[in-house]
Amino acid sequence: MNRRMLTKEDEAAGDEVEVRREDQDKINKFSRLHQRELNLEEELKVKHKEKEELDDISMELELADEDDTVPYKIGDAFFHLPLPQAQEMLTSSNTQIEEEVSALEDKISTVKDEMTQLKVQLYARFGRSINLET
Numbered sequence: 673m674n675r676r677m678l679t680k681e682d683e684a685a686g687d688e689v690e691v692r693r694e695d696q697d698k699i700n701k702f703s704r705l706h707q708r709e710l711n712l713e714e715e716l717k718v719k720h721k722e723k724e725e726l727d728d729i730s731m732e733l734e735l736a737d738e739d740d741t742v743p744y745k746i747g748d749a750f751f752h753l754p755l756p757q758a759q760e761m762l763t764s765s766n767t768q769i770e771e772e773v774s775a776l777e778d779k780i781s782t783v784k785d786e787m788t789q790l791k792v793q794l795y796a797r798f799g800r801s802i803n804l805e806t
Contacts, residue, residue: 689798699802702790706806709783716776723769726762733759 736742741752744761791804
């Protein structure tokens with residue numbers, strides 16, 4: 673997309689379109705959706721980092737001896753668990769994180785679809801008078 677600043681003539685020649693209440697509501701909704709998208713993407717980054725850490729721990733536990741007990745963090749406390757039980761709990765945590773990541777990606781997709789619909793409507797009404805690029 674080619675971006676450039678408007679010349680003074682382009683600014684003056686711009687058709688002034690009256691902003692109706694419903695237009696302002698759409699603009700506000702777009703803004704809220706954009707903020708929600710940013711929050712969801714930040715949350716998704718955190719979940720990806722957690723998943724990566726769980727994968728690293730899984731790899732480390734594969735090297736441990738079967739008879740060892742492994743410290744496993746639950747809440748704020750560490751419990752010494754047998755290796756197979758710790759691996760099982762780690763697998764369930766990993767599955768849970770994957771489900772959460774999938775749910776977040778679905779939410780982000782839904783938000784982006786709504787934003788696209790609002791962009792189409794607002795650009796159709798205001799043309800170059802409005803900037804909705806995020």
